[in-house]
Amino acid sequence: MSLTEAHDPTASATTFSEHPVPLTRLSRNEVETLCLKAARGAGMPWGLAEEAGFAAGWLAARGIDGPAALLAHLAARPAGGGALTISGRIWAAQDGRALCPITAGASLDDHAGLPEGVSAAPVMVGALRHPVLAVPHLARIAKAINAAIEIGWNGEKAYISADGEVDPAQLTALSKLQEAQVVLVTCRAEHKIAPPAPDMCPLSAETLAGLNALSLRTTVPASETSRRGAGAMVSDND
Amino acid sequence: MNRMLPQPTGDLARFRRSPDQVMTLARMGAAHPTRLSFLRQLLRRMESEGWRFDRPLWDINAKGVGRAVYRAIGPVRTYSLVAFAHDLPDEMRSDRVIATAWDATFALFDGNPTPEDIARLEANVPLQEAGRITPHELSLSRANRSVRLFAHVVDRLAQGEQPDPAEVAAVGYLMRTTAVYGAGKFGAADRSIIADRPEMAAPFQAEMLSVWLTRQFTTDLVEHLAASRGGERAARLDPATRRSLGVGNSTGLGMAPFLVRHPALMNNWMRAREEALARVRALPTADADSLQSLNAALAEARRNAGLWQSEHPIQVAKLKDLDADLDLIANKLTNWPRTSPYPWDDLWHWGEVTLTLEGQEALLSLMLEPHGKLIDDLGPTMSADEAIAARIDGAMTVETLRRLIREHFRWALDIDFRDSANDARFWYVSEEKLEPRLGERHSEDGAELEQPLCIARLVQELHIALQGEDGDTTVAAFLMRDPGQRYAARRVQIAEGHPFAEVRDNLIGKDMLPIDLMRCKLAFFGASRFDPRSDKWVRISMFQDMPYPDEMAGRNR
Numbered sequence: 001m002s003l004t005e006a007h008d009p010t011a012s013a014t015t016f017s018e019h020p021v022p023l024t025r026l027s028r029n030e031v032e033t034l035c036l037k038a039a040r041g042a043g044m045p046w047g048l049a050e051e052a053g054f055a056a057g058w059l060a061a062r063g064i065d066g067p068a069a070l071l072a073h074l075a076a077r078p079a080g081g082g083a084l085t086i087s088g089r090i091w092a093a094q095d096g097r098a099l100c101p102i103t104a105g106a107s108l109d110d111h112a113g114l115p116e117g118v119s120a121a122p123v124m125v126g127a128l129r130h131p132v133l134a135v136p137h138l139a140r141i142a143k144a145i146n147a148a149i150e151i152g153w154n155g156e157k158a159y160i161s162a163d164g165e166v167d168p169a170q171l172t173a174l175s176k177l178q179e180a181q182v183v184l185v186t187c188r189a190e191h192k193i194a195p196p197a198p199d200m201c202p203l204s205a206e207t208l209a210g211l212n213a214l215s216l217r218t219t220v221p222a223s224e225t226s227r228r229g230a231g232a233m234v235s236d237n238d
Numbered sequence: 239m240n241r242m243l244p245q246p247t248g249d250l251a252r253f254r255r256s257p258d259q260v261m262t263l264a265r266m267g268a269a270h271p272t273r274l275s276f277l278r279q280l281l282r283r284m285e286s287e288g289w290r291f292d293r294p295l296w297d298i299n300a301k302g303v304g305r306a307v308y309r310a311i312g313p314v315r316t317y318s319l320v321a322f323a324h325d326l327p328d329e330m331r332s333d334r335v336i337a338t339a340w341d342a343t344f345a346l347f348d349g350n351p352t353p354e355d356i357a358r359l360e361a362n363v364p365l366q367e368a369g370r371i372t373p374h375e376l377s378l379s380r381a382n383r384s385v386r387l388f389a390h391v392v393d394r395l396a397q398g399e400q401p402d403p404a405e406v407a408a409v410g411y412l413m414r415t416t417a418v419y420g421a422g423k424f425g426a427a428d429r430s431i432i433a434d435r436p437e438m439a440a441p442f443q444a445e446m447l448s449v450w451l452t453r454q455f456t457t458d459l460v461e462h463l464a465a466s467r468g469g470e471r472a473a474r475l476d477p478a479t480r481r482s483l484g485v486g487n488s489t490g491l492g493m494a495p496f497l498v499r500h501p502a503l504m505n506n507w508m509r510a511r512e513e514a515l516a517r518v519r520a521l522p523t524a525d526a527d528s529l530q531s532l533n534a535a536l537a538e539a540r541r542n543a544g545l546w547q548s549e550h551p552i553q554v555a556k557l558k559d560l561d562a563d564l565d566l567i568a569n570k571l572t573n574w575p576r577t578s579p580y581p582w583d584d585l586w587h588w589g590e591v592t593l594t595l596e597g598q599e600a601l602l603s604l605m606l607e608p609h610g611k612l613i614d615d616l617g618p619t620m621s622a623d624e625a626i627a628a629r630i631d632g633a634m635t636v637e638t639l640r641r642l643i644r645e646h647f648r649w650a651l652d653i654d655f656r657d658s659a660n661d662a663r664f665w666y667v668s669e670e671k672l673e674p675r676l677g678e679r680h681s682e683d684g685a686e687l688e689q690p691l692c693i694a695r696l697v698q699e700l701h702i703a704l705q706g707e708d709g710d711t712t713v714a715a716f717l718m719r720d721p722g723q724r725y726a727a728r729r730v731q732i733a734e735g736h737p738f739a740e741v742r743d744n745l746i747g748k749d750m751l752p753i754d755l756m757r758c759k760l761a762f763f764g765a766s767r768f769d770p771r772s773d774k775w776v777r778i779s780m781f782q783d784m785p786y787p788d789e790m791a792g793r794n795r
Contacts (some may be wrong), residue, residue: 025425028430030422030423033626036626046690047726084718106627106630109719110718219667221668221670222668223437223682223684
């Protein structure tokens, strides 16, 4: 690469080179940004991709490998899929397949204070892919409506406190689910859960590579024109 | 002495500028630093709190290679700049992001680094983007020498002489940073980790501190090299010359989208500055002290304008405007204030009808300068607690969303995007550098991968999508059916309560100048001597004519 090209000194993005280490600790900002781009690269509209970034960052900040769950979800996400329909208390995908947890989580959040939402009455969400990815939005709902929310699946339960935290063991149990029907019920705020210690879940080399590959789909290959136009045309040795 | 502070009188609303007036690219591209700029806030705090500064490590050899640590010791916490100095051959020196080596690299460490911390940083910081740092670090940066001035200063000092003032003035800095990364980049601490510390409450305080300590490092380094070469004969920089040296900065298109990507933050910057101006305009008197301070600020502005150089035709024209406007302001001040209920407001109105945009925004900065006690409390309000996906108000009706569009995005609806001049460009991220670029929509490939930075067009599309909707429909229901509108709907909801959140201009127009966005952001940082090298790339200077750590009051107290 010649150094006499146009000058464009500022990078906007973290480039994750192939690290020889098996695990890399990203900041929350890095997780959110990378996951936003990956979700967009996988075909989500920008506004939902932002929600995906939020969800993955929220989970990673709680020691849960949300980025890996998101990658698994994005890798198998059907194109154009995820359209929701609400009938009575049942939320399900229009095409009858399992729901995108980002779409479902964001929409549940949008409906939080409305009659269709969880604050009005229990909601059953028909098969949900990677249910843990919907938890960050449910936590945001709990905070917003100042009520605890109970997530039930296969006879098991997880409890989101009214300040939007989940018991780590229950969150871990949720993170193991590939797909489940869940029932959401608001309940009395019984106990508080301490916010997490500020430490991020490190990412495996595979997760990082997978998310990077998806995020690269949002980029445009360079052309000679764009390279030329990117900056000043003079030497920096002055 | 506590004199009675004049207070604004009347309803401030009539003294406020509207977002339509403030948020145009042309006006943003005429922004000047003010006393609310982030580096000014940093220096004021450190001075008033009596911060101490020292250099516990200086391990640099005669070739200028080694490491150094500078500490800023505040009342509660200590921050340390860990610096690595390198021997960089000229042919490797580039300010571009493709560079892999620099004259110096830095990290701002949160606390007192141990030898193990320094060893860890030494293995990563010189690699910059290819390395990783940790939540113990608040920023990562690098700098290149101004080859000509650096060599000249070392030569002269080694011979026991001072550098040629003309050479110093022509460049203005010994090194320029080519990127200062903070807020979680490359593994550094997230903003949330430091946001509740008073000294980090204002935006970019860690980055500003890092650059300010870097400035000290650059002058220490030239004196060290001169002493290594000249021995007993070597001189140190005289204090006046040293003061006139800042830290340069090179910045490219990568910075331009920042303001668009952070609407709530930009709103808070703008709102604080505009509130400050309104408070000053609402003052019932202009007393002798403030008059004296205003005249001193004007004299400094004229001196600065005289030293401000650029060869770029756009900036040359702006500097001409500025010079002429500063003369007009000086002339005006000879018969101001007259008896009036609002003398500052009179001055402002005079400026609006008399001065170019350059002069008007310079006048704003001048008018704020005497009024620290009245406006400095606005500084910490300039931060924003931004989430990556601000919560949508799903209970809002479509009718309300439409009303918000009409109220806050009239300017956007008025742009005719069917005209090919109005959608001539597109913002994208380059695959090879992962950085923002601007493409020509009608002659280049890649527009299908456009970044969502032209808010005007996105909101227009939302407005059209809303047309067939029943007014009582909730935003939640609308977005469930049309998730593609979620991004624009969020922007519209943010605009309510954040009137300065949007650049009220076409960001993909044929004649759009990215440097206008950059100038606005850099002015808020406190950068001076804005010098475009093209319409997408600039050099600036920071901390020029400001004190050094060893000149701060409170030192050694």
